[in-house]
Amino acid sequence: MRFSAGSVWENRMTVHYVDTHAHILDESYFDDYDEMMQRTEEAHIDRIMIITLSKEEALKAIEVKRKNPKKFQIATGIFPCDVKERDWDSFVEIAKDPMIDCIGEIGLDYHWEKDKDMQALQREYFVKQIELARELNKPIAVHSREAIQDTFDIMKEHHWKGLMHCFPGTKEMAREFTKLGYYIALGGAITFKNARHAVEVCEDIDIRYLLSETDCPYMAPVPKRGKRNEPSYIPYIVEKMAEVRKISVEEMADAIDENWTRFLNQ
Template sequence: MEHGIDHMLCVSIDLESYPAMLELVEPFASISTSVGVHPNDRDRREPSVEELVELAAHPKNGAIGETGLDYYYVKEDLEWQQQRFRTHIRAARECRKPLIIHTRDAREDTIRILREEHAQEVGGVMHCFTETWEMAQQALELGFYISFSGIVTFKNAEELREVASKVPLDRILIETDSPYLAPVPFRGKPNEPGYVSYVAEKIAELRGLSVEEITKITTDNFYRLFPASR
């Protein structure tokens, strides 16, 4: 692939679009998928544990998610979102695939539910991480990886850069979250997978390593977490 990209993981946000996503990636050995329903939209069809497990059995599937909690827009009546999160964790445990976790303004409940549902049995990644070092430590204790997006290049992301400088190198990942959150110098424009190299450059700078070293570290970490993507 161009830009030094070895593999791409297309992350699911709902069940309605999942068949089309599978059809899109089917011809490409270097692209895999996850299956899940994003926490933001209450109107999306609710999955069952059994349905998620069945869909995750597809050979292109490497993970369960995107799932988690997002209290940025939803401030009350949160039970439906928490139950959706629990459903995904239970499915991941049943099919033995890692979780892709979205969390925003929901630190305590995210960690609490991960613990209550024994998510450490399968682990996963805290995707597009924007939270505190304290939360990162709690996630690391549960066996999760911490993934950084283009946000780490933003001028106002000093606290996040501090977190990125502390995460153990064997638990760090990089991503784009395309088409959102394009890194500097493309901020405000549509993001694309190739821009992950700018995230690698920033992480390398923070860790005092070369881009080549960070690229190898994060690639090795990716395949360790998502072995089905090989």
């Protein structure tokens, strides 16, 4: 519990934010990486999960985490659109590293992949990676685009612990995922004018399953929409979530912070 006598006061002093999905090693930060990270300090983005989609990227993330293991978590996975290119054995080797916290982002993407055989291969790799995550006792971070029913069916049949990143479905669907114990991460889309689904999901599901994410450098929230995204924009997302839930930003951020700790320790 966070609400021990000492921490109440401390929590009121500053809001602590979490970004559960950030591609901070993306080349779009090569020129100003240090300044971008400095802004995460100023904005109190206390924990960031670095998403890595290649072995080289995962190795770089491990170097970043070594300098600040409290701040950084790392996910590594074979992205659905990369299933043909990645070498399984070298992926397993890096996934086993104790510095890797999570297997992701993995899942299904039928938006970019229309070929039926390739979609079948995506499902095969999704299942393989869930089973690897189980073997390694690490949670999964799941990407799902235009494939929510297949994603759900696989995550029900191969039930494990994990989160749905950038949740693309309805509140009814979100409820089904949380019934299985999966967390729901919401990002910049919730701040968009046409964000009916994301708003309803945020309003409706048990608050203990809600997480915040940027998916940077993509999906920048309003008022930064269209620009390069970065973890220091998380407060825009959490403010919107708090507004939707009709609670204070502090309460929303605290709930997410607790959820993230519980997620990592489940």
